Amino acid sequence: AQSVAQPEDQVNVAEGNPLTVKCTYSVSGNPYLFWYVQYPNRGLQFLLKYITGDNLVKGSYGFEAEFNKSQTSFHLKKPSALVSDSALYFCAVRDHLSGNTPLVFGKGTRLSVIA
């Protein structure tokens, strides 16, 4: 079975500081991993994905994520947070063995960047 965990409901960070939003996953085969962002009153927007290759993936708005197979993690990071980064962030996973099945989403982490 596939699953993803986001251990923090809320992350608070000061503007200009680095931010990390944590995600761990569980799959039988190799994972396809995604981060989505949801701004208030909007749908989910794709940020970045890891399929294969370089463990450090760069995405939109200066975000990046690091795939760590030994720790089964895919944490989202940004070197310098902006107030406009405040949003709800979702990690999602799909096992490459699972065929065309829906992504499995975490419960989301609310990021609050304080000026």
Place this chain on the structure above:
Amino acid sequence: DAGVIQSPRHEVTEMGQEVTLRCKPISGHDYLFWYRQTMMRGLELLIYFNNNVPIDDSGMPEDRFSAKMPNASFSTLKIQPSEPRDSAVYFCASSLATDTYNEQFFGPGTRLTVL
């Protein structure tokens, strides 16, 4: 492309009334997903279709909920009769089967309030 289109964006109704939510997927996409988002339960997959055929409706909460996809460009999610606990944001998403990674594209959502 206009992206995934959902209507209405907001719906307020009274308990017992029928509610119909509508979705137009991205042209050419052959997977369509319906999700429900609440503060308590996060993002829940209700049902998904492939080539207009329902594949998995195990997430549909009750018989009061039904979904159809009469053609490749239109889907509905109906609640009859509606109850206050159905109040949530309902998202539609679509993806392309030939996209091995199954990246999903989300609509803006319909905010449903049942009084």
